[in-house]
Amino acid sequence: xxxxxxxxxxxxYARENNTLNRRQFNTLLAMGxxxxxxPQFAIAGSSxxxxxxxxxxxxxxxxxxxxxxxxGKYPAVIMWPDIKGRREAFDSxxxxxxxxxxxxxxxxxxxxxxxxxxLPDGIEFPAPEARAILSPMRAKLVQDAVVRDATAFFSFLxxxxxxDTAKQGAVMGYCMSGAFTMYAxxxxxxxxxxxxxxxxxxxxxxxxxxxxxTVSDSDALALHAIAENDNERAxxxxxxxxxxxxxxxxxxxxxxxxxxxxxxTPPDSRVYNEQQAEIAWSKTLAMFKKGLV
Numbered sequence: 001x002x003x004x005x006x007x008x009x010x011x012x013y014a015r016e017n018n019t020l021n022r023r024q025f026n027t028l029l030a031m032g033x034x035x036x037x038x039p040q041f042a043i044a045g046s047s048x049x050x051x052x053x054x055x056x057x058x059x060x061x062x063x064x065x066x067x068x069x070x071x072g073k074y075p076a077v078i079m080w081p082d083i084k085g086r087r088e089a090f091d092s093x094x095x096x097x098x099x100x101x102x103x104x105x106x107x108x109x110x111x112x113x114x115x116x117x118x119l120p121d122g123i124e125f126p127a128p129e130a131r132a133i134l135s136p137m138r139a140k141l142v143q144d145a146v147v148r149d150a151t152a153f154f155s156f157l158x159x160x161x162x163x164d165t166a167k168q169g170a171v172m173g174y175c176m177s178g179a180f181t182m183y184a185x186x187x188x189x190x191x192x193x194x195x196x197x198x199x200x201x202x203x204x205x206x207x208x209x210x211x212x213x214t215v216s217d218s219d220a221l222a223l224h225a226i227a228e229n230d231n232e233r234a235x236x237x238x239x240x241x242x243x244x245x246x247x248x249x250x251x252x253x254x255x256x257x258x259x260x261x262x263x264x265t266p267p268d269s270r271v272y273n274e275q276q277a278e279i280a281w282s283k284t285l286a287m288f289k290k291g292l293v
Contacts, residue, residue, distance in 0.1 A: 038267050040278065041092045048098045049162070050091075055105070057152035059145065062111035064153075067094050068103035068162035075292040076157040076169035078150065078184070079106045080177035082266065083134055084125050085118025089268035100285055103162040105153055109177060110137040138176060143183045143209065150184035154191050168193030168292050172284075175199055175263060178224070179211040185222075186214035194291035195220050196284045198265045199227040204240035215244040221291035222252040225280040227264055231256045253283060
């Protein structure tokens with residue numbers, strides 16, 4: 001939940017921990033020194049194929065990164081970025097996942113409005129200028145639009161030589177896109193075997209269109225990794241989510257990660273918590289191995 005309170009928390013954390021921002025992360029990547037700071041992202045170039053692709057959807061053409069092992073067929077995974085859009089941090093995470101044996105599509109959620117980076121150089125979220133750019137684009141990503149996108153993305157993936165269509169796929173979402181995973185799983189239960197959301201906001205509310213009300217339409221295994229300050233701001237989200245999955249008879253790992261702030265999993269985040277992010281990553285991989293069969 002990217003509100004003023006969570007952003008104040010993030011600013012304080014960054015000051016106290018001297019964390020990276022998007023520009024500094026990209027600089028490390030350009031200099032070839034990223035692996036020194038984050039060895040978990042040191043993916044051998046020969047181990048995966050990375051390809052910029054354009055995916056046709058009912059609403060336009062989405063610019064995405066398709067990354068998969070060099071040979072063979074693997075389960076398909078859609079990775080939706082957070083509100084800051086597709087960028088090098090997510091491309092790196094997609095490559096890391098592909099090296100584990102998946103065919104991953106890292107998507108630009110804002111393709112309806114912009115190709116490439118969502119924010120121009122020199123403008124960093126959560127500056128007012130960044131919010132002015134992102135908010136109108138974010139407003140278009142209602143449930144129906146997300147489902148159209150997910151359907152198109154899987155249609156594209158299922159026509160790739162690297163995808164094993166006999167196995168179920170997965171969707172991953174961060175921040176705003178945490179809810180996207182739930183919408184997609186409810187709309188495509190035969191195609192999606194697992195979902196993972198990280199510091200997702202508004203996943204269970206008292207509104208009639210709350211994402212947790214879609215759980216009964218899915219049978220996907222689920223992981224919801226909740227930031228500690230998100231849980232403090234919305235204490236009902238975790239129990240309501242848990243109740244929805246229990247009622248639906250679906251296995252779900254719903255956990256508040258101690259010491260984390262909203263936005264704690266991407267490595268270019270001001271509040272990146274490497275220890276907890278690695279725990280969530282390991283649990284995600286274990287879930288995928290179980291659910292993508």
